[in-house]
Amino acid sequence: MNISTAEFLCSNTKMEKLPEGPFPEFAFIGRSNVGKSSLINMLTRRKGLAKISNTPGKTQTINHFIINNSWYMVDLPGYGFAKVAQTTRANWEQMISQYLQQRINLMCVFVLIDIRLTPQKSDIAFINRLGELAIAFSIIFTKADKLPKAKIPFQVAEYNKTLLEHWEELPKQFITSSEKSTGREDLLDYIDAISKNYS
Numbered sequence: 001m002n003i004s005t006a007e008f009l010c011s012n013t014k015m016e017k018l019p020e021g022p023f024p025e026f027a028f029i030g031r032s033n034v035g036k037s038s039l040i041n042m043l044t045r046r047k048g049l050a051k052i053s054n055t056p057g058k059t060q061t062i063n064h065f066i067i068n069n070s071w072y073m074v075d076l077p078g079y080g081f082a083k084v085a086q087t088t089r090a091n092w093e094q095m096i097s098q099y100l101q102q103r104i105n106l107m108c109v110f111v112l113i114d115i116r117l118t119p120q121k122s123d124i125a126f127i128n129r130l131g132e133l134a135i136a137f138s139i140i141f142t143k144a145d146k147l148p149k150a151k152i153p154f155q156v157a158e159y160n161k162t163l164l165e166h167w168e169e170l171p172k173q174f175i176t177s178s179e180k181s182t183g184r185e186d187l188l189d190y191i192d193a194i195s196k197n198y199s
């Protein structure tokens with residue numbers, strides 16, 4: 001898929017304010033600092049489109065971007081970040097939970113996982129919750145440039161071992177680096193293919 005236009009549309013905390021429009025939607029979620037906003041900029045090839053920060057907790061709202069005037073890309077706040085006030089975290093969690101359950105045009109949730117880390121409890125819990133809610137998801141491993149190439153299959157296999165403790169089948173997976181644009185074509189082609197199922 002070529003991306004000819006990519007524009008920021010709106011930031012929201014309230015479900016009823018989310019944009020309407022008959023478009024398929026794809027959301028990016030994962031722990032704070034995993035690289036959600038960076039991935040959106042990499043996919044769209046627009047550097048400052050989603051705001052990036054070294055400080056975890058940068059994205060705090062549901063951010064809609066409209067791509068090619070035909071589909072939505074959504075940057076969500078990270079979960080599992082300890083250094084925010086408990087009430088703020090509870091609010092985010094409620095907001096994300098509502099979003100996932102109510103957004104009917106949501107075609108796939110991409111769960112981002114830092115490829116360098118061992119499976120984190122908050123990620124596995126989140127993935128299992130998606131399963132309980134029967135929400136379609138895929139996994140995107142991020143920051144592949146930070147590992148020696150030979151280590152990547154090993155890390156993925158270790159991760160999958162943990163997933164198979166909870167799941168009978170593995171979800172679709174992508175290996176990406178926003179630094180090197182790794183995985184860009186595969187991911188956009190996948191989005192394109194799924195979008196065709198939208199009615």
Ligand code: GTP
Nearest residue numbers: 032033034035036037038052053057058059078178
């Ligand atoms: P929150 O909005 O806080 O939840 O974080 P986020 O998941 O949106 O992460 P963000 O894209 O802001 O990136 C966090 C940090 O990781 C930044 O310093 C990025 O430059 C860095 N980063 C993200 N992706 C990559 C990558 O593929 N490779 C490398 N080397 N660094 C990355």
Ligand code: MG
Nearest residue numbers: 036037058059
């Ligand atoms: Mg972000």
